Amino acid sequence: MKPILSILFVCFFISASSQTTRLNGYAMYVFDDKFDSYYDNNNYYEGKFKGGLQWGAGIEYLPHQSSGIELIYLNQQTTALTTYAIPGSGVKTTNFDVGFNWLMLAGNRYMRKPGSKVEGFGGFMVGAAFINVDNPINGNSNSATKFAWGFRLGANIWASERMAIKLKADVLSAVQGAGGGLYFGTGGGGVGVSTYSSMYQFGLGGGLTFALGGHKTTPPPPTTIPQ
Numbered sequence: 001m002k003p004i005l006s007i008l009f010v011c012f013f014i015s016a017s018s019q020t021t022r023l024n025g026y027a028m029y030v031f032d033d034k035f036d037s038y039y040d041n042n043n044y045y046e047g048k049f050k051g052g053l054q055w056g057a058g059i060e061y062l063p064h065q066s067s068g069i070e071l072i073y074l075n076q077q078t079t080a081l082t083t084y085a086i087p088g089s090g091v092k093t094t095n096f097d098v099g100f101n102w103l104m105l106a107g108n109r110y111m112r113k114p115g116s117k118v119e120g121f122g123g124f125m126v127g128a129a130f131i132n133v134d135n136p137i138n139g140n141s142n143s144a145t146k147f148a149w150g151f152r153l154g155a156n157i158w159a160s161e162r163m164a165i166k167l168k169a170d171v172l173s174a175v176q177g178a179g180g181g182l183y184f185g186t187g188g189g190g191v192g193v194s195t196y197s198s199m200y201q202f203g204l205g206g207g208l209t210f211a212l213g214g215h216k217t218t219p220p221p222p223t224t225i226p227q
Helices: 002-015
Strands: 021-030 033-040 044-051 052-064 067-087 090-111 119-136 141-158 164-173 177-185 188-196 203-214
Touching: 021 067, 021 177, 044 052, 052 090, 090 141, 119 164
Parallel strands: none
Antiparallel strands: 021 052, 021 203, 033 044, 044 067, 052 067, 067 090, 090 119, 119 141, 141 164, 164 203, 177 188
């Protein structure tokens, strides 16, 4: 994960000089999540990711007071009790050790009444999930990188001009596979592509937001024109 951390550190130092930048820290509880993939009776898997702590951080640039673009890193270490069938090996059940590392780019939209300390937000995320799986029985391990997406809703409660308490709920999903097809018929030809995922991780939690530089959390007063 050194490349991911290096990217975040570079973004932090670049953003620190900006007057419209926030540093966000996250701590979430991610609930249990079932997953499955079925090809036939001799080739399938199904299981459940056990819920637990997810932590991370993000660097956010606000080109406008009501919108932001954020680079986010999230980490979760968990287990997945999985039943699977492999041709020639029969059906097995293993409690795998799983590590999730999410690198996401989020677009955030903010809503706030003048004078209020509460700032609501919502956003959509796209990026990549780096998944590491270890088999504790035989010591084998594997990893995969998947396209990921998600969305979130929440609120920042500003305790001061520089710090806010963050409350939020989000959903993250990694695409398990993709398929495509080419067809011809009397109506012409065409190409189709589809993706699928049975993994949807729902989390609740929050964190802290720190305003950097000359960031302002309240709109400036209206300008008075001399008569």
